[in-house]
Amino acid sequence: MATRSWLLTVSVLVEQDAELAAKLGPGWRTDDDLQEVVTAALSEFLAKRPDIVVEWQSMTSTPLDGKPAVGRCAVCNCWVYDVENRTDGTPTKINRGAVVDGQYLCDEHLPKDHPVAF
Numbered sequence: 168m169a170t171r172s173w174l175l176t177v178s179v180l181v182e183q184d185a186e187l188a189a190k191l192g193p194g195w196r197t198d199d200d201l202q203e204v205v206t207a208a209l210s211e212f213l214a215k216r217p218d219i220v221v222e223w224q225s226m227t228s229t230p231l232d233g234k235p236a237v238g239r240c241a242v243c244n245c246w247v248y249d250v251e252n253r254t255d256g257t258p259t260k261i262n263r264g265a266v267v268d269g270q271y272l273c274d275e276h277l278p279k280d281h282p283v284a285f
């Protein structure tokens with residue numbers, strides 16, 4: 168039987184209120200908890216496709232606060248990285264953007280003549 172395989176990489180932004188987190192703790196106890204939830208959700212989504220098997224592979228977690236060339240779009244508040252000033256330490260699996268007049272802007276809110284504008 169021939170099998171085709173994909174490594175599906177999905178980035179999900181998880182934001183947590185720091186004051187509530189101090190009272191409630193993290194959103195999940197272990198990485199295994201998160202693995203179980205994500206794998207179960209994908210398996211359920213694909214339940215009508217018996218030809219597809221979902222299997223967990225890995226997880227990475229990247230804090231965004233304080234990273235170089237990372238900020239929030241001044242218009243829509245989404246996380247962006249500055250494509251013009253990124254470093255090896257800049258997370259790039261978030262929206263692309265740039266800094267204009269000292270403010271981060273995502274590619275959809277950059278001036279239309281900006282080279283990174285969408």
Ligand SMILES: [Zn+2]
Pocket residue numbers: 240241242243244245272273274275276
């Ligand atoms: Zn924006």
